[in-house]
Amino acid sequence: MKLVCDAVAMSGLTITSKEATAVLEKCQPVFASLIPEEKRRNPSDLFSYLILRPLQHIHEYESFVQTMKSDGENYYSPFTLDKIRVAHAHWKQLSITAHKNLLEAEDTKNFWETCSLKMVEALSTPSRRMLRESRTHPINVHNAGRFSSHSFVLLTDILVHIQYSTFSTYNLNTMWVEAVSNVPNVQHGIYITLPEDTLTLTCPSSGDKNQWMYVLQEGIKRAVDKSEESGGTLTSLPRSAPLWVCGKLHGEGTMVWGDGRRYEGQFRQNVYHGSGRLEVPMGGGANVYEGTWKNGKLEGKGIIRYANKDVYIGNLKESQPHGHGELKKGRFSSQAASIYTGEWSSGVKHGYGVLDEIAKGEKYMGTWQNNVRHGPGMVVTMNGVYYEGNFHQNKLTGCGLMMFEDKTYFEGELGMGGTFAGKGSLHYPSGDTIEGTFTGNWEDGIKINGVLQKGISSPDEDNVPKSFGKFSVHADQKWTAVVRQCQEQLGLSAGTDITTTKLLLSLVDAFRATYGGVVAHSRLLPYAVQEVRSFTSRLYQLVGVLFPALPSESESVLLEPGEEDQEEIVVTPAFVIHPWLLPHVYSPLSTLYVLQHQHKDEEYWRRLLKWNKQPDTALMTFLGVDVKFWLPEGASLVESSRTLGTLKDQHFTEAIETLQMLSTSFSPRDKLNLIHSTFQLAVMAKLGSNYLWSMDDLFPVFQYVVVRSRIQHLGAEIQLVDDLLEPHMQHGELGIMFTTLRACYYQIQNEKLTHML
Template sequence: DALRTPVRRLIRESRTHPITLVNSGRFSSHWFIILTDVLVHVSGSSNHVTYPLATIWVEPMQDSDNIQTKNGLSLTMPEETMTLACPTAGDKMEWLVALQSAIRHALLIDDVGSSSSGRTTPPLVRSASYTFTKLPHLKDVTYKGAWLCGKMHGEGELNWPDGRVYKGSFRQNQQYGYGSSESFGPNGSTYEGSWKDGKMNGYGILKYANGDVYEGNFQDGQPHGHGTLKRGHFLTSAAHVYVGQWEAGQKCGYGVMDDIVTGEKYMGMWQADARHGQAVLVTLDGLYIEGSFTNNKMTGQCVMLLEDGTSYEGEVAGVGILGGKGLLQFPNGDIIQGTFHGSWSDGIKINATLTKASLTAQSPLSPPTGLSIGHFQQQNGSSGVPAERKWGAIFQQCCSTLGLSPNCTQWTADDSLRAWDQIAAVLNQCKQRTTNDHHIRPKIQHHLSVEIPEILQHIPDYGRNQLNGDEFVKIETYLHMALESEIHPLGKLAAQIGDVYRATYVGVGAHPRLLPHAVSEVHSFVSRVYAFVRLLFPALPEDRAVHLIPNGMYNKILLMTEPSNDHPQELQAVVSANTLLLPVLLPRLYPPLYTLYVLHNQKLDDLYWERLQKWNRQSDSALMNFLGVDPKFFIEEVAPEGSHFPTAVDCLQQLSTTFSPGRKLQVIHQTFQEVSRSVQAHLGADYVMNMDDLFPVFLFVVVRSRIRHLGTEIHLIEDFIDKHVQNGELDVMFTTLEVFLFL
């Protein structure tokens, strides 16, 4: 009576049409009833189980020597399987047809199987709803979605009795692929991202009930690899942002912690969620510390640099706490050497010897005034984490995506082919995913790019065995598209590089003493990305080497060097890791890097700017006379206010709007060309200026261009330009510009 409803009808039952349960007890009784929506199994006198027809898959069994399974039918349900046997082959066929017809009818009633109309058998893949009752981890959980032969497979939704929800992809009864989950209560959370074998695996975003957010990679349900944790809210007692490496849910490896409350930024090694190993720490007060941590406590030797130029090198008992032998040096050069105990805020007990510096001596540790990075590092040294040890997780992730070992020295030609195959697979998978499933990925859709440029949809056949101008242009074009793409493995890597760089050197990280670290990181990024690029295009030169292409074979000048022995009459285009990657990577890194250069060169730039403003108050003729310009070069051109050399001035002003050092050198080169054109237009096309004439004219152009941070521009070029370009005509032009800083 419990099964009676107005819409249910009896289709077939086993008392009239015999069918038995295989391997049942000798004295047990079983009664099978097919109703319009369920299969009922009655065992004994009253116990019964109902199976929704929409989630039953029935298959005829092959006849065998086993008498029990002769004329048998195999039934598969979400939580169990069942084998039934009929007396004759005819009975078997009648039961099979009855079951299949009832299943088709049930699917049509649920309005999820209309596409199967006209089929003689129900579809193996279907959509249906089912509530689990037996599986321990899914008891009382309701699933609605796609099935394949009794398994959750495809897109679907799980709902737990306590309110937990999962929506996304399944494979063989487990969450697999993209999906989102939500749970409630004090320990509740929401997750959106990749799954594998029922656990969070791959990239995802996890939001905790207390407001904390983790975004990054997961493995076996825990943060693992590279990720970002934002904890607390602004001005709360535990507000901070951590960007770095994780292992099994704990901070481990290199990472950057930005403590919003204390105003400290820690850049160093971690172990088991604790600061442990080499590190650099900067504060809002301008304090810069290099040293070593053990279980969250700074110990041993360290170097402290205060904002006013005071420095301490010696033993410490904590962050900002002096504790032992050391040397304290003041900006005026005075040195105190001995033992120190205490902190800057509470006072320091000193037992030491004071050595007065000469009144005219300059402190070697005074704030740098325009020294190059190489000189700065030589003076101050560095006990921080080497650049090549930073951010290893994001490069390991790229290796994993391309099917490569983390050690690039072991890569072979077979690895190159494998990497190209993996790139093609990733792009094709993303293309299908964004085409078919974009409607279920609203929150992280920005991580996927629907449109894939045509050049990325084919595996290139160039750059493998030889390198000429045309092939280099193709490689350059491909890399530009790849590094700008959000779904290409190299594009994802470039985006992560930009993210971690900004996380490190923005805010408290905008400290002038961090410039050497920032420059080293850029060089390291270029070197490590170039390893992937050269694997894909083996014809490119090795890292730190160059390949010269005659200008006649390359119609787009990047950087030029002097004629070679092979081409004595031609300038050569320099092909290297820097010329290939810096124009693409630097725009992502430029704002924080440029800010550090400005802070580092502030005194030099301020002196230059003060002098520049004074000189710019003069008229053109007065300024040119002051700079010693030959009167024959007093050339008023058709321009506002009849100015001199306006095209050259406009050209040089582009120095501040370009990113790569190669492009900046081109601007300088073009400025000299504009000066020559103006002179030749006035004195004749055959007129050639010598350096004695050109130097004061170029100084006039520099003054009138009013470049605010010329020292910054010059030192940025010095730190990133290839040595092969530091000779010949370009080097003379660059040196001429550099001299102006020290006039």
């Protein structure tokens, strides 16, 4: 029965009858005695009669059993009569079903014949039936425009909304229908809730409304029952696995649309809400949105993977980058490869940010406005060029500063791309200066119209201009979006500068993006130190809220030791934060110090290697180490070569290994403690803790340990400690030890090698 009705609905009998015409003509003599003449007028009618004849038999069988039941009281026993009644009930139900199915198939065939070819090709299937349409049973969109065109067709599994030559389909499996109470604005209304949309429909009368409500609900029931039997829904339509609450998606599940969109995650009241992942097809790929959704929009921390392989990781608002975030564009080897880390506003770069153009070998650090560089900023390049100034609509304009790898610098008017574009002065490390008009760029050549002034003072090795940093953004004004986001997450007032561990991780990522990578530049060291101090201040305010007993930043509290062997502790922001912060930023920070002290450390290292070629006795004698530090009591210098190895293993080896740990420690306090421990091992272990030492004794011993420790970048380590050391630690015993180490480094760097040789 189903196959016959499917063929009727698809006009299959008419099409097939054409193929069977020859066979039917040959059988006409047989059909003449069996089939009425009106059914044999043409091959199509004859073929339809033959195919539908079994369904007619069902009605005839039902009539025959009905006759048996009516007349059976006089001929059959009660038991047989009960069997006849049961059989009649089954045949009657089958007859009604066959008649209903055939009528639906006929109505569906007639409907497809009136539809456009586009709609028939898209929607017609053998098992799909037309249940109701608005041309014969009026229903329309509430408040539809006067010149609009809306019609609806209810099929067995979808509701079709036709507008002029276009149409939309809505799956009955995911539909919720409610009757709308009559109000002045809506009369005889029906409210339909769908995963993609909501519809308010109105009928001309309450009778039409009730009929549409009935067929809609029956259609939904039939579609749901059929879906449960088949174990799924059509893949071309939306499907979902979450729970339903009042016709709305609620809970965790998956939604797939016919246009390729796919959402996996949590729903609330029919919208994305909670953790989820959305794929939106784009030309040749798909945009993927991952994160926390709120009322259908990505909010807070999230990830966007674009179809062109770009990736954004950071804060979002209404599914657009907003706040602090990082955008990686292109691949490392491509010409467009770049990484932007900084502030966003409604999908565009806005505020302070760092753009690392990897392929170009440039890094910009400054302010942005509406996706372009605008305001104070600076640029460093792989060629060692550094320049800073004011940007306007992505162009460098006005006065600025440009510094070069050979310590030469230019102060004056700069143009796009860091070119010379007007009046200014060029300063050489030798002290010579050229003042005039400059055009061109440093790599390709400069055209100068000016005056050369010979320097009269001694050459400046660093040659740092006074205007250095004038056009940079202050450290406290950087990465403000990170702090603001954490404040919003914690529900704190905007005036309270407080954050969580997320702030530390975000600040560390920003620090690495700014000062790490292949474009690390020694000129950035002062800014890196300023940012470390700024980070220390901001993070300390968090700890201050968590522990109100801590002193304010401007105060220092001395904690007395509980035992004699414990040291005094001065509670300061650096004491609390440095052990937490510096391990994360130490790698890029130490790299900048190494670059800054590269020339001095190379000279120091060259001399150190020559000194280390000398035996211990010669080296100690040259350095002036008192014999009491390395000769046992009563031993003579003749025995020194025999006893020194044993003594060195006992005292100096451990002191040397301790000092070598200077490069693997992070905070200035830890480094000073290592220096102090080195002194304890080199001096006190041999002479006892009661020995009253003097600088004349201390310096040569320290110098020997420093030489044998072979710390390659000692100058960088000393400068790092000096920059970040707390003021109260610059005095006392630790301060003296640090000064001694600095003096050792200076002497090794400047001592004439001929004295050793």
